[in-house]
Amino acid sequence: MSHRGWQSAGRAGILTAAFALAAALSARAGCPPEWLPGEGFFDVDSAVCAMTTWDPDGLGGQPELLVVGGVFTMAGDVIANNIAAWDGTTWQPLGSGMDGAVWALTVYPGAPGQAGELIAGGAFTTAGGNPANFIARWNGATWQALGNNGMNDFLHALMVYDGELIAGGWFTAAGGNGASYIARWNGATWQPVGSGMGGGYRPYVYALTVYPPQAGELVAGGYFTTAGGNPASNIARWNGATWQPLGSGIGGGYNPHVDALTVYPPQAGELIAGGSFTTAGGNPATSIARWNGATWQPLGSGTNIWVDAFTVYPPQAGELIAGGAFTTAGGNPAYRIARWDGATWQPLGSGVNDSVYALTVYPGAPGQAGELIAGGNFTTAGGQVSASWARWGCPYRHGDLNCDGTVDFGDINPFVLALANPTQYDVDFPDCDFLLADMNCDGTAWFEDINPFVACLSYGDCGCP
Numbered sequence: 001m002s003h004r005g006w007q008s009a010g011r012a013g014i015l016t017a018a019f020a021l022a023a024a025l026s027a028r029a030g031c032p033p034e035w036l037p038g039e040g041f042f043d044v045d046s047a048v049c050a051m052t053t054w055d056p057d058g059l060g061g062q063p064e065l066l067v068v069g070g071v072f073t074m075a076g077d078v079i080a081n082n083i084a085a086w087d088g089t090t091w092q093p094l095g096s097g098m099d100g101a102v103w104a105l106t107v108y109p110g111a112p113g114q115a116g117e118l119i120a121g122g123a124f125t126t127a128g129g130n131p132a133n134f135i136a137r138w139n140g141a142t143w144q145a146l147g148n149n150g151m152n153d154f155l156h157a158l159m160v161y162d163g164e165l166i167a168g169g170w171f172t173a174a175g176g177n178g179a180s181y182i183a184r185w186n187g188a189t190w191q192p193v194g195s196g197m198g199g200g201y202r203p204y205v206y207a208l209t210v211y212p213p214q215a216g217e218l219v220a221g222g223y224f225t226t227a228g229g230n231p232a233s234n235i236a237r238w239n240g241a242t243w244q245p246l247g248s249g250i251g252g253g254y255n256p257h258v259d260a261l262t263v264y265p266p267q268a269g270e271l272i273a274g275g276s277f278t279t280a281g282g283n284p285a286t287s288i289a290r291w292n293g294a295t296w297q298p299l300g301s302g303t304n305i306w307v308d309a310f311t312v313y314p315p316q317a318g319e320l321i322a323g324g325a326f327t328t329a330g331g332n333p334a335y336r337i338a339r340w341d342g343a344t345w346q347p348l349g350s351g352v353n354d355s356v357y358a359l360t361v362y363p364g365a366p367g368q369a370g371e372l373i374a375g376g377n378f379t380t381a382g383g384q385v386s387a388s389w390a391r392w393g394c395p396y397r398h399g400d401l402n403c404d405g406t407v408d409f410g411d412i413n414p415f416v417l418a419l420a421n422p423t424q425y426d427v428d429f430p431d432c433d434f435l436l437a438d439m440n441c442d443g444t445a446w447f448e449d450i451n452p453f454v455a456c457l458s459y460g461d462c463g464c465p
C-alpha cells in the first residue's frame with residue numbers, strides 16, 4: 001500500500017481503533033528526566049550564586065526570563081557583569097550589571113497583571129554605573145538604588161513577605177537607619193524588623209522563607225544566637241511584632257549556620273532548613289532538618305557536607321531538591337544535588353562536579369513540566385560540559401506522546417488522542433503537550449502529522465521537514 005493509500009484508507013480505521021484504546025487509558029507515563037546538554041552559547045564563565053524567574057512585561061507577550069546572578073563577566077557570548085537573563089534560547093545582559101557579586105535575587109510585585117521589579121542584592125556598590133550599595137532594582141531599562149542608597153554591608157537573602165521586600169545579610173543599617181542583619185522595604189523607605197539578630201562573631205542572615213506558606217510567619221536563618229534580644233540558635237520567626245525561636249534551633253559542628261530555607265511539600269508542608277550543622281532541636285540532623293511547627297526531625301540521614309539551596313521539582317507536587325557541596329545523601333552517592341521524595345534520598349543522574357549554590361525551575365520547552373536549573377561553580381553536569389549552570393528535565397522529543405522518553409508503539413494511542421481530543425489529552429497527560437504530535441512542525445497537530453508520525457515510529461525519522 002502506498003503512503004497515500006495508507007493515509008486515506010487507514011486514517012478512519014486507526015482513529016476508530018485507537019479511540020477505543022485511548023478511552024481505556026488509565027495510567028499516564030512521565031518522562032525520565034536527565035541532564036540536558038547546552039546548545040549554542042550556553043555556559044556562564046564563572047560562578048552562578050542566585051537565580052529567579054522574572055517576566056519583564058507581566059501578562060504581555062514577552063516570555064518569562066531566567067535571571068542569574070553571581071561572579072561572572074560573560075553569559076554565553078554576551079558581556080554581562082555579574083547578572084544576566086536567559087530567554088530559553090539566548091543570553092542578554094541587564095544594562096551594564098554590577099561592580100561586585102550578586103548573591104540574591106527576587107521580584108517585587110507590581111499591580112495585578114503588571115510586571116514586577118527585579119531586585120538584586122550582593123557585594124556591589126554600583127548597578128548600571130549608578131551608586132547602589134548592596135541592593136538595586138531593575139525596571140526593564142535602568143538600575144536604581146532603593147531608598148537612601150541601600151545598606152552599609154553585604155546582602156545575601158531577599159524575599160517578599162506581607163507585601164514588603166525583606167533583605168537579610170551582614171549589614172547593620174538600611175536606608176541610613178539601624179537594622180541588625182535584616183530589614184524591610186515598603187516601596188518607599190527601609191525599616192528594621194524588630195531589633196533584628198545578634199550574638200556571636202559577626203552574625204548574619206543568609207536565608208528567608210514564610211512558614212506556614214499561607215499567611216504564615218517570616219522565618220530567617222543564618223549565623224546568630226539571638227533574635228529580638230531573645231536566645232535563638234541560627235533560626236528565628238517573626239510574627240509581625242516579635243521574634244521567637246524555633247525550639248532549641250540549629251547547632252552542632254563547627255560554626256553551625258543555616259544557608260537555605262523552604263517549605264516542603266510547597267502548599268501545606270513542613271519548614272525545611274539546610275546548611276552546615278549536625279543537630280536540630282538537640283537531635284542529630286546532618287546538614288538538613290525539618291520543623292513541623294513543634295519539633296525538629298532529620299530527613300533520613302541527611303547529606304555529608306553542607307546544603308546551600310532548595311527547590312521543588314516538578315513544581316507544586318514534586319520532590320524536594322537540595323543542592324550544596326555534598327557527595328552523599330541518605331548515605332548513598334549523590335554529587336552536589338539530590339532529591340527527597342518524602343521518605344528517601346535519590347541522586348539526579350551523576351550530579352555535578354562542584355558546588356551548587358542556587359536552584360530554581362524554568363518553564364522550558366512546550367511539552368515539559370519545566371526544567372530544574374542548578375547554578376554553582378561546577379563545570380560539568382551528568383558528565384557533560386555545563387559551566388556554572390545546568391538543566392535537568394525531559395528532552396523535547398517529537399512523537400513521544402506519552403512523554404516516557406522514547407517513541408514507540410506506546411505512543412500511538414496518545415498520538416491519536418492528541419489529534420482528536422487535545423482537551424482530553426491534557427487531562428490524561430498533564431505533564432506532556434499535545435503539540436508533541438505536530439510532527440511536521442507547522443504549529444498544529446492534525447491529519448498531516450500522521451504520515452510523519454508513522455515515519456518516526458518506523459524509521460526513527462522524527463525531525464521536521
Ligand SMILES: [Ca+2]
Binds near residue numbers: 055056058
Ligand atoms: Ca509576559
Ligand SMILES: [Ca+2]
Binds near residue numbers: 399401408
Ligand atoms: Ca513514548
Ligand SMILES: [Ca+2]
Binds near residue numbers: 437442448449
Ligand atoms: Ca502539524
